[in-house]
Amino acid sequence: MADVSHLDDTRDPLAIAEDWMGAGREVAIATVVETWGSAPRPVGSHLVIDADGNFHGSVSGGCVEGAVVTEAIDVIGDGNPKMLEFGVADETAWRVGLSCGGRIKVYVERLG
Amino acid sequence: MDPHLLKGLNAERRARRAAILLTDLGDGRDRLIREGDQVAGALGDIVAKAFRSGKSGSADAEGRTFFLNVHVPPPRLVMIGAVHISQALAPMARIAGFDIAIIDPRTAFATPDRFPDMPLHADWPETVLKENPLDSYTAVAALTHDPKIDDFALKAALDARCFYVGALGSRKTHAARVERLTAGGAPREEMARIHAPIGLDIGAASPAEIAVAVLAQVIGALRTRKTETRDAAA
Numbered sequence: 019m020a021d022v023s024h025l026d027d028t029r030d031p032l033a034i035a036e037d038w039m040g041a042g043r044e045v046a047i048a049t050v051v052e053t054w055g056s057a058p059r060p061v062g063s064h065l066v067i068d069a070d071g072n073f074h075g076s077v078s079g080g081c082v083e084g085a086v087v088t089e090a091i092d093v094i095g096d097g098n099p100k101m102l103e104f105g106v107a108d109e110t111a112w113r114v115g116l117s118c119g120g121r122i123k124v125y126v127e128r129l130g
Numbered sequence: 131m132d133p134h135l136l137k138g139l140n141a142e143r144r145a146r147r148a149a150i151l152l153t154d155l156g157d158g159r160d161r162l163i164r165e166g167d168q169v170a171g172a173l174g175d176i177v178a179k180a181f182r183s184g185k186s187g188s189a190d191a192e193g194r195t196f197f198l199n200v201h202v203p204p205p206r207l208v209m210i211g212a213v214h215i216s217q218a219l220a221p222m223a224r225i226a227g228f229d230i231a232i233i234d235p236r237t238a239f240a241t242p243d244r245f246p247d248m249p250l251h252a253d254w255p256e257t258v259l260k261e262n263p264l265d266s267y268t269a270v271a272a273l274t275h276d277p278k279i280d281d282f283a284l285k286a287a288l289d290a291r292c293f294y295v296g297a298l299g300s301r302k303t304h305a306a307r308v309e310r311l312t313a314g315g316a317p318r319e320e321m322a323r324i325h326a327p328i329g330l331d332i333g334a335a336s337p338a339e340i341a342v343a344v345l346a347q348v349i350g351a352l353r354t355r356k357t358e359t360r361d362a363a364a
Binding site for chain 1: 133139140144153185186187188200224227
């Protein structure tokens with residue numbers, strides 16, 4: 019039991035990213051790199067996305083995942099990483115923002 | 131992210147070893163740092179500090195901004211007793227992100243049929259814990275009611291500074307347990323670290339409800355513990 023850690027291959031985002039990559043799918047990894055105030059997911063949390071918009075994991079409580087997936091598909095397309103920022107101060111907050119009042123920065127990069 | 135790095139990182143995580151994925155936020159280049167790897171300069175200090183704290187975050191060094199995603203081994207819950215409560219507690223704890231192990235020498239209880247796809251050790255805690263020592267990332271829940279099985283594991287859990295130690299049984303049962311453990315050489319002041327009766331007081335009745343109460347108490351212990359154990363271990 020001390021020797022092996024059970025990564026939940028059906029829910030662990032980085033294990034899923036590895037599986038998807040092995041299956042030849044194009045993958046982007048989104049990571050929470052900074053939070054301010056009340057943020058639902060801690061720094062280091064992941065959302066992984068494939069080119070068809072399938073995703074696993076979370077970077078918020080479901081508030082901004084939709085927007086991150088859209089951006090991630092662009093990142094998969096052109097290969098350039100992006101830094102996204104979400105918060106109530108954002109002008110699009112009423113549409114895509116954190117209802118909890120926090121702010122988060124999410125780094126999105128292509129795998130490979 | 132380099133695919134080889136992702137594979138390497140997941141391999142470290144599966145082996146319960148700490149690792150940091152370091153990303154240069156300027157150019158997107160990343161590297162995998164395993165615990166014990168030598169990293170030169172100011173970045174080396176930042177990396178060492180991140181391993182100690184276990185906290186992910188950004189840092190500036192050498193005129194660049196880096197993001198350090200720190201992966202420390204997940205917490206582990208060791209259940210003493212392949213009992214009805216464990217049948218509910220094991221899958222719940224796994225969903226909550228814990229590594230798990232179930233130990234019970236009674237082969238009628240410790241069957242793969244009762245615990246499908248669970249790490250099950252049908253042997254005495256004395257034997258299993260010798261090969262797989264407890265550590266401060268581990269919680270121990272003693273659930274058999276049987277001193278012959280529970281007591282050794284409880285003493286081992288206290289000695290190993292497990293972040294949580296809990297034992298099933300009434301106040302009366304626990305009072306008798308405390309007498310046995312202290313008679314066996316465990317310091318009396320350590321007895322307060324044993325959560326007994328086990329689990330948060332939510333009026334849990336069924337085995338599954340008791341499992342919820344235990345898991346909630348374990349998570350509470352994990353998230354409110356002081357970081358000094360980790361610092362001291364570094």
